[in-house]
Amino acid sequence: MMNPIFHALFQKSRYLTNCLNEVLKQHQLYSSQWTILYCLHKNGPMTLTQIWKYLNVEAPSITRAITRLETLGWVQRLDGEDKREKIVTLSAQAEERLPAITATIIAFEEEMVGSLTVEEQHQFIKLLEKMKG
Amino acid sequence: MMNPIFHALFQKSRYLTNCLNEVLKQHQLYSSQWTILYCLHKNGPMTLTQIWKYLNVEAPSITRAITRLETLGWVQRLDGEDKREKIVTLSAQAEERLPAITATIIAFEEEMVGSLTVEEQHQFIKLLEKMKG
DNA sequence: AGTAATTATTTAGCTAGGTAAATAAATTTC
DNA sequence: GAAATTTATTTACCTAGCTAAATAATTACT
Numbered sequence: 001m002m003n004p005i006f007h008a009l010f011q012k013s014r015y016l017t018n019c020l021n022e023v024l025k026q027h028q029l030y031s032s033q034w035t036i037l038y039c040l041h042k043n044g045p046m047t048l049t050q051i052w053k054y055l056n057v058e059a060p061s062i063t064r065a066i067t068r069l070e071t072l073g074w075v076q077r078l079d080g081e082d083k084r085e086k087i088v089t090l091s092a093q094a095e096e097r098l099p100a101i102t103a104t105i106i107a108f109e110e111e112m113v114g115s116l117t118v119e120e121q122h123q124f125i126k127l128l129e130k131m132k133g
Numbered sequence: 134m135m136n137p138i139f140h141a142l143f144q145k146s147r148y149l150t151n152c153l154n155e156v157l158k159q160h161q162l163y164s165s166q167w168t169i170l171y172c173l174h175k176n177g178p179m180t181l182t183q184i185w186k187y188l189n190v191e192a193p194s195i196t197r198a199i200t201r202l203e204t205l206g207w208v209q210r211l212d213g214e215d216k217r218e219k220i221v222t223l224s225a226q227a228e229e230r231l232p233a234i235t236a237t238i239i240a241f242e243e244e245m246v247g248s249l250t251v252e253e254q255h256q257f258i259k260l261l262e263k264m265k266g
Numbered sequence: 267a268g269t270a271a272t273t274a275t276t277t278a279g280c281t282a283g284g285t286a287a288a289t290a291a292a293t294t295t296c
Numbered sequence: 297g298a299a300a301t302t303t304a305t306t307t308a309c310c311t312a313g314c315t316a317a318a319t320a321a322t323t324a325c326t
Binding site: 021060063080082084085 | 275276
């Protein structure tokens, strides 16, 4: 890329994802799986559509991730009143393990972003949002 | 993620990649293919190892991408003096088409990043680099 | 009420990243 | 100089995004 912003941004994004996956290995989770678990923890049971709209991802990515999380015992898929929709809920196992995982994540984020002051963190987000899109 | 920086960063990264792919459709290229072509244009012929080290990705990603670029006629793989290594060069077709693609990219980048002042762009990169890693 | 349009989810198949392990050539070591 | 180590590339297989199209259930239309 000619403008160094893009290369820097893409690279940091990949780097952070890899680090996050590394750190989450101890809980046998991938970063995107964690993202979904956290989303459910924060919002309670959600339909697939609610999840992908919330996370700003396309539906098939969520279908696949939920299928995996289900077979691994982290979530359940229940039929909704509207028979088209599936409602996803955290399993007891997930609820039980979530605090430890959350602690891992908080430590990770603190390590990664701790070199920035709170001021700089706000500045960073502001700049991200000021970019088109 | 609990710290909004990560979500914002990952999301913008995904968004920009998608936009870039969209814009590159007119040249029948994907963003990561473009990245490699530009890398070769800037540095001249390179071995696979030089490419993946330069782009900061793992070797298999580059092997795959180069194979595809080769079958599409954008690059050639030549044996090096060291018989282990393959030297990748741009094809005549690529050299010919690169100016038009570059123009597309410059316009894209200007559109995406134009809402930031030059000052802010520097600030942004500085903050990215200040984050750990 | 019956047909058409919309909505939720899934399936199939693509790019693009990653790790682990295989292979082949070059280099180092003894 | 033979054996061991290193290096460059590839292969196989995983996650994770995407689009396009299929399916099934609901809603809207007339």
